[in-house]
Amino acid sequence: MDPNRFFSWSMLLFLSLACELSYGSGGGGMMDCPVILGQLGSDTWLSLTNEHQINKSSNKSVRILVTMATAPGSKTNKKIVSFDLSKGGPPDHLENGYQFLSENLSLGILGNRRESEGWYFVSVEENVSVQQFCMQLKLYEQVSTPEIKVLNKTQEKENGSCSLMLACTVKKGDHVAYSWRDEAGTQLLSPANHSHLLYVTLSNQHRDGIYNCTASNPVSSRSRAFNLWQECKQESSESSSRIPYVAVSIGVIIIIILVSTAIMFKRQGKTKPCQPPVEEKGLTIYAQVQKSGPLKKNLDDALTDWEPCTTIYVDATEPAPESIQETNPTTVYASVTLPES
Numbered sequence: 554m555d556p557n558r559f560f561s562w563s564m565l566l567f568l569s570l571a572c573e574l575s576y577g578s579g580g581g582g583m584m585d586c587p588v589i590l591g592q593l594g595s596d597t598w599l600s601l602t603n604e605h606q607i608n609k610s611s612n613k614s615v616r617i618l619v620t621m622a623t624a625p626g627s628k629t630n631k632k633i634v635s636f637d638l639s640k641g642g643p644p645d646h647l648e649n650g651y652q653f654l655s656e657n658l659s660l661g662i663l664g665n666r667r668e669s670e671g672w673y674f675v676s677v678e679e680n681v682s683v684q685q686f687c688m689q690l691k692l693y694e695q696v697s698t699p700e701i702k703v704l705n706k707t708q709e710k711e712n713g714s715c716s717l718m719l720a721c722t723v724k725k726g727d728h729v730a731y732s733w734r735d736e737a738g739t740q741l742l743s744p745a746n747h748s749h750l751l752y753v754t755l756s757n758q759h760r761d762g763i764y765n766c767t768a769s770n771p772v773s774s775r776s777r778a779f780n781l782w783q784e785c786k787q788e789s790s791e792s793s794s795r796i797p798y799v800a801v802s803i804g805v806i807i808i809i810i811l812v813s814t815a816i817m818f819k820r821q822g823k824t825k826p827c828q829p830p831v832e833e834k835g836l837t838i839y840a841q842v843q844k845s846g847p848l849k850k851n852l853d854d855a856l857t858d859w860e861p862c863t864t865i866y867v868d869a870t871e872p873a874p875e876s877i878q879e880t881n882p883t884t885v886y887a888s889v890t891l892p893e894s
Contacts, residue, residue, distance in 0.1 A: 589688055592665065594664060622672045698777060701766055704750075705718035717755070731766060755781055
C-alpha cells in the first residue's frame with residue numbers, strides 16, 4: 554500500500570474521530586447536527602457534501618469517510634463507508650444495508666430499521682483541507698387510520714341535549730399527537746393539549762355536527778370523521794323502540810302460559826279416577842278324612858284319644874271382585890268318614 558495514501562487515510566480517520574469527540578463533549582455541540590426525519594421500512598438518502606461543491610473533474614484527491622454513533626458522545630462508532638473519489642470504482646468499504654452513489658455523493662439507508670437511527674459523521678478530505686459535519690437520523694412508524702369510540706353517553710329528555718365522551722386511538726404509530734376539529738374546521742382543543750379524548754354536548758341546534766379526529770406524527774397523518782348527532786339519534790330511537798318490544802314479549806309469554814294451562818286441565822278431565830290395586834284373596838278349605846277302624850270305643854278313650862285321620866288343605870283362588878269393596882276370606886270345615894272295610 555502507498556505510504557502517502559495510508560498516511561492520508563490515517564489523518565482523515567483521526568480528524569473524523571476528533572470531530573466526533575468535539576461534537577460529543579462540546580456541551581450541546583451534538584444539537585448542531587441537522588435532524589433528518591425518516592419513516593420505518595422506507596429508504597432514506599443522506600447528502601455527503603453538506604452544501605460543499607466538489608469538482609469531480611479536477612485532479613484533486615477527494616476522500617470521504619462516514620461513521621455512525623447510536624448515542625451522543627459514543628466512543629465506539631461504526632464505519633459505514635469509505636470512498637476515494639479520485640480512484641473511482643466501488644467504495645473501499647460499505648456496510649450492509651447501505652448504498653453509496655458516487656454520482657451525487659449520497660448515502661442511502663435501505664429499509665430503515667431501529668438500529669439505523671443515530672448520528673452520522675461525515676469527513677471530506679480534499680488534498681490538505683478537511684470538511685466535517687454531522688446529521689441526526691430520527692425514524693418514526695407511520696400512523697394508521699384512527700378509530701373513534703364512544704366511552705360515555707348521556708341524554709337529557711327535558712332540553713333534548715346529548716353529551717358524549719369520545720376517544721380517538723390508532724393501532725400503529727409512535728409519538729402520535731391528536732387534534733379535534735368540527736365541521737367548520739375550528740380546532741376544539743388547544744394545540745398544546747393533543748388529547749385523544751373529547752367531551753362534547755350537543756343541543757337541538759347542532760343536529761348535523763360532524764367532528765374530525767386527526768392522528769399525526771412527524772412523518773404521517775390520518776383522519777377520521779364522526780357524526781355525533783347521528784350517534785345520539787340512534788340511542789334515542791333504540792330506547793323508544795324498546796318499550797313496544799317489551800310489551801309484545803310480555804303478551805306472548807302470557808298467551809303461552811294460558812294455552813299451556815288449558816291443555817293441562819283438558820288432559821286431566823279425560824283420565825279415569827285411580828283405583829287402588831285389588832289383592833287376590835284365597836279361600837282355604839280344610840277336609841279331614843278318618844281311616845277305617847273299629848267303631849266301638851270307650852267313652853274315656855273317646856275323650857282322650859282322637860281317631861287318626863288325614864287333613865287335606867286345598868287353596869282356591871277367589872275371582873277378582875267387581876267393586877272396590879274387599880271381601881273377607883271364608884273358611885269351610887268338612888269332615889269325611891271313610892267306610893269300614
